[in-house]
Amino acid sequence: MVFTEKLREIQTPCYYYNIELLKKTLEKINTESGKYPAFHVHYAVKANANPVLLQIISSYGIGADCVSGNEIQRALECGFPVDKIVYAGVGKSDAEIEIALQNDIFCFNSESLPEIRVINEIAGRMHKKARIALRINPNVDAHTHHYITTGIEENKFGIYLYDLNHVIEETLQLPHTELIGLHFHIGSQITDMNVFRSLCLKVNEIQQQLQNRGIRLPHVNFGGGLGTEYNTPYGEPIADFENYFATFARFYEPLPHQHIHFELGRSVIAHCGDLIAKVLYVKEGRNKKFAILDAGMNDLLRPALYQAFHKIENISSDRPEEKYDVVGPICESSDCFGKDVSLNEVSRGDLIVIHTAGAYGETMSSRYNLRDLPQTYFSE
Numbered sequence: 001m002v003f004t005e006k007l008r009e010i011q012t013p014c015y016y017y018n019i020e021l022l023k024k025t026l027e028k029i030n031t032e033s034g035k036y037p038a039f040h041v042h043y044a045v046k047a048n049a050n051p052v053l054l055q056i057i058s059s060y061g062i063g064a065d066c067v068s069g070n071e072i073q074r075a076l077e078c079g080f081p082v083d084k085i086v087y088a089g090v091g092k093s094d095a096e097i098e099i100a101l102q103n104d105i106f107c108f109n110s111e112s113l114p115e116i117r118v119i120n121e122i123a124g125r126m127h128k129k130a131r132i133a134l135r136i137n138p139n140v141d142a143h144t145h146h147y148i149t150t151g152i153e154e155n156k157f158g159i160y161l162y163d164l165n166h167v168i169e170e171t172l173q174l175p176h177t178e179l180i181g182l183h184f185h186i187g188s189q190i191t192d193m194n195v196f197r198s199l200c201l202k203v204n205e206i207q208q209q210l211q212n213r214g215i216r217l218p219h220v221n222f223g224g225g226l227g228t229e230y231n232t233p234y235g236e237p238i239a240d241f242e243n244y245f246a247t248f249a250r251f252y253e254p255l256p257h258q259h260i261h262f263e264l265g266r267s268v269i270a271h272c273g274d275l276i277a278k279v280l281y282v283k284e285g286r287n288k289k290f291a292i293l294d295a296g297m298n299d300l301l302r303p304a305l306y307q308a309f310h311k312i313e314n315i316s317s318d319r320p321e322e323k324y325d326v327v328g329p330i331c332e333s334s335d336c337f338g339k340d341v342s343l344n345e346v347s348r349g350d351l352i353v354i355h356t357a358g359a360y361g362e363t364m365s366s367r368y369n370l371r372d373l374p375q376t377y378f379s380e
């Protein structure tokens, strides 16, 4: 990102979104998924729920993957058609289930029998029939950070394979639910396509077993998880959707006329947003320097939460590089965006860009320390 006069005016800390890149990314997603007529793409709203961005995303005909009642409402407000909204989450409240049923969303991705029983009961009370896909924990390791691995048995997510037959049998008995599919989401920031290949092979196996028992479901949903390159923000900013969709087309064996769904979050939006902060102070320690920013972990939690790496750049300086620990103002030692980061020599007032912060950035921001929420700016 280059320093421009326009940036002199902005209030920091702020998220700065590149709308042109978002549109290019969405076009690419549509081109690549469009090669396979059975493929349907949903955007995982939790990655970034900013209404301006959601309206653009929905205008590309993409569906929404929601994980709360409020996300369902936000998705509807931002133009996502109700018949393209899916709803996942390991702990859906009664009120949230009611919101979903009232609106007649396309499908619940359900994670346990106790939840399915409650959905059935509430649907009965509301004289509705709830469409359900079973979120299965396929015990496939995503080989990603343990906080964002969701598809192995030690995680809380999904229905465990040893439980599946029992869950299916009971669900099929319930009068107010209709079992329409299987759902999987094994983790996030997956960059190795072999992981998706393993998922396909596992799903083929599960589907074969179901078919042997006469069960054929019209929908399968592979969740999200496609990773983003965080190291080189000026490299290729659009994820390898071609290879991603091709992997599923090649290794998954669909039933005739089956619809295949995806729920991409990070790979849609991560590169489209940067966090911009101002340097408050440069503090010299015994053998290191700290660049103290006006942005903190309440603005961008990922480094503190997942030890996530974000490329950091000083766009106000072209003086020689020095090493800094780049930290925020919050009273937590984990409030650190990077250690020993090489930056052009920093002084008070410089603008610092923390790159690739479009996904799980603004949505995770909080008012911890009673700080204000970050501002947002858009490139057009």
Ligand SMILES: *Cc1c(COP(=O)(O)O)cnc(C)c1O
Pocket: 044, 046, 047, 065, 067, 088, 089, 185, 187, 188, 189, 223, 224, 225, 226, 263, 264, 265, 266, 267
């Ligand atoms: C978070 C989430 C996604 C999106 O994951 P990304 O890694 O951001 O693509 C998709 N589906 C479900 C169920 C999720 O919880």
